[in-house]
Amino acid sequence: MSDSGIGREKSKASLELLLKKHDQIEIEKVTTIRNFDEERRNSLFQVEQLKANRNKVSMEIAAKKKAGEPTEELISGMKKVSDQIKVYDEKIASIDSQLEEFLLTIPNIPHDSVPIGIGDLENPERERFGSPKKFSFPVKAHVDLGTKLGILDLERAGKIAGARLSVLMRKGAQLERAIISFMLDLHTREHGYSEVAPPLMVNSSSMRGTGQLPKFETDLFKLQNTDYYLIPTAEVPLTNLFSGEILGESELTIKFVAYTPCFRSEAGSYGKDTRGLIRLHQFDKVELVKFCRPDRSYEELESLLTDASKVLKLLGIPFRIVTLSTGDLGFAAAKTYDIEVWLPSQNTYREISSCSNFEDFQARRANIRFKGDGKGAKTAYVHTLNGSGLAVGRTWVAILENFQDESGKIFIPEPLRPYMGGATHLE
RNA sequence: GGAGAGAUGGCUGAGUUGGUCGAAAGCGCUCGACUCGAAAUCGAGUAGGCGAGUUGAUAGCUUGCCUCGAGAGUUCGAAUCUCUCUCUCUCCGCCA
Structure with missing residues (x-):
């Protein structure tokens, strides 16, 4: 997870900003960013639901253990969930790093008042x-x-x-x-x-x-x-x-x-x-x-x-x-x-x-x-x-x-x- | 360079046989009560980030996820265990 630096550039607002100025940067780049972002948001939504479930069941396990009740089925079920989470987390991390590297190479957008010229x-x-x-x-x-x-x-x-x-x-x-x-x-x-x-x-x-x-x-x-x-x-x-x-x-x-x-x-x-x-x-x-x-x-x-x-x-x-x-x-x-x-x-x-x-x-x-x-x-x-x-x-x-x-x-x-x-x- | 200790919310500082801990307590701060006003006292609140729902709303409200120096790992589950890194502090050495 990279929540520092340009990690924030993934945010919706920044994408909208780039899209607004699409005439000034290559459409291709914008499309790439948009696809990355969509993929990321989907995965994020999925993994957050899985994590919510895991957190909930973990508490149940704790409660049952305290009460001396069996927890084997719950634990083995959670193993599968954790594996799924790992897959999504890796996917998101991979998208993040690709997106970051990509965004780092995009120059700033000139202000409207900047005169057009080649040199x-x-x-x-x-x-x-x-x-x-x-x-x-x-x-x-x-x-x-x-x-x-x-x-x-x-x-x-x-x-x-x-x-x-x-x-x-x-x-x-x-x-x-x-x-x-x-x-x-x-x-x-x-x-x-x-x-x-x-x-x-x-x-x-x-x-x-x-x-x-x-x-x-x-x-x-x-x-x-x-x-x-x-x-x-x-x-x-x-x-x-x-x-x-x-x-x-x-x-x-x-x-x-x-x-x-x-x-x-x-x-x-x-x-x-x-x-x-x-x-x-x-x-x-x-x-x-x-x-x-x-x-x-x-x-x-x-x-x-x-x-x-x-x-x-x-x-x-x-x-x-x-x-x-x-x-x-x-x-x-x-x-x-x-x-x-x-x-x-x-x-x-x-x-x-x-x-x-x-x-x-x-x-x-x-x-x-x-x-x-x-x-x-x-x-x-x-x-x-x-x-x-x-x-x-x-x-x-x-x-x-x-x-x-x-x-x-x-x-x-x-x-x-x-x-x-x-x-x-x-x- | 050698030896050791540590990194938790605005600050101080608990928590280290892993399980309602995002986190005790104190301080600070905010709001309220008391007061002519203030102090003192009492009561309530007080980390950040990213989403979702509701909304006219980047206001509120409800809700999910993440964050206890950073990263990776073990585990159903980690502030708590393991590894790596960064930084801080103490002692010795060296040095401007």
């Missing part, structure tokens, strides 16, 4: 903030700026570890820490998030809960001879914090912020962003996670986006927000906004945050529910959301590139100075 080229721009600065000299890339300043050492990173790993030195390391502190302070003090310091490795069950497993195992680093994976984002430990729990409605919305390193194998990204800090096996990120009532989740998505955007606004770095189209949407998300920051050396906007509403997709898999305080209060799945607030490494890059001068000096944005011992420049 990132169809992602409409929603808003743009600030305008890229006109430089009167040839801009340098962050790798060159950082290396020259002695705050970034990719060569030695390659020596001690390998490609797609980095070493920040001196003021570069301090800047990383300043960015982290600034973001954490902003979100905890101004935006009402509670800070969490989660483990950087989690078990496979958590990875299933948020949707990384079973489909995306190759994107993860797994620790040998254990069930542990290095987290690809703090979303995983934070969202799973309440797995298998029923939260009080009055506690919602719950808002967490965490700074963690993130680990990604970046399998399949050969040749992409090979230079610099844009795409690494390990990078720092400040992550925002929310648990809320279903009817509030799209409001919460908007405020999540606002909270994340605030970081770049305060730093004074130009950025834009795009809405991911259906083709670019992640496996688990129902709707996603990307925040893209301006990178002068690439003359383009690059993703620095991804803010998503997963609706009840993760909540079903991780079995996270809530319940009202009233008498007739029902339990229902929460909605989960998360967004980067922001990717720290890419923020570091954006600061170097957007605030460089002709001599290679870097202007430190005002909000970070308190965290940099009052320094105004990196030089």
Whole structure:
């Protein structure tokens, strides 16, 4: 019996939900689910009747034994019933596990407001903030700026570890820490998030809960001879914090912020962003996670986006927000906004945050529910959301590139100075 | 890493010669009585999940099944016996 995790996805309500949207997932899959479910309900009904009988007769046996009456016929009759029960139980368990495996591979259904498109080229721009600065000299890339300043050492990173790993030195390391502190302070003090310091490795069950497993195992680093994976984002430990729990409605919305390193194998990204800090096996990120009532989740998505955007606004770095189209949407998300920051050396906007509403997709898999305080209060799945607030490494890059001068000096944005011992420049 | 103990309802904590135990008792909480009000006292209620019936109802009411860390097993029947796993605690060792 699996009553945790996506076991709940067998429920009538979830099936109806899928059926309602049948135009968006293959009819075949829906039919499969429907057949499975029907078979399961029939067996369940049969076995429950048998069990009711067994429970009743067991009590009779107990009573007769106490009275010293013979019980042989009853017991031998019950042996047959128990055998039948076993057959049905096995059948149900088999259906459950097949159904579960099957459901785990079905992606979330995009929200009605998500634009149709086949890839990132169809992602409409929603808003743009600030305008890229006109430089009167040839801009340098962050790798060159950082290396020259002695705050970034990719060569030695390659020596001690390998490609797609980095070493920040001196003021570069301090800047990383300043960015982290600034973001954490902003979100905890101004935006009402509670800070969490989660483990950087989690078990496979958590990875299933948020949707990384079973489909995306190759994107993860797994620790040998254990069930542990290095987290690809703090979303995983934070969202799973309440797995298998029923939260009080009055506690919602719950808002967490965490700074963690993130680990990604970046399998399949050969040749992409090979230079610099844009795409690494390990990078720092400040992550925002929310648990809320279903009817509030799209409001919460908007405020999540606002909270994340605030970081770049305060730093004074130009950025834009795009809405991911259906083709670019992640496996688990129902709707996603990307925040893209301006990178002068690439003359383009690059993703620095991804803010998503997963609706009840993760909540079903991780079995996270809530319940009202009233008498007739029902339990229902929460909605989960998360967004980067922001990717720290890419923020570091954006600061170097957007605030460089002709001599290679870097202007430190005002909000970070308190965290940099009052320094105004990196030089 | 070595040795040992344990995991029961919101909490504390009974229950281990298998049989009206989903579970004593206490605390907490809810409702009621008393009170001007409160405290104290007294009375009643108080785990979750999934189905079925009734209903306009995802309200109530009636009813079945499952759950005493998780999974598997023994048995007509398991919180109670066996095995595996997970976690917690104590002592020793080691260590940031």
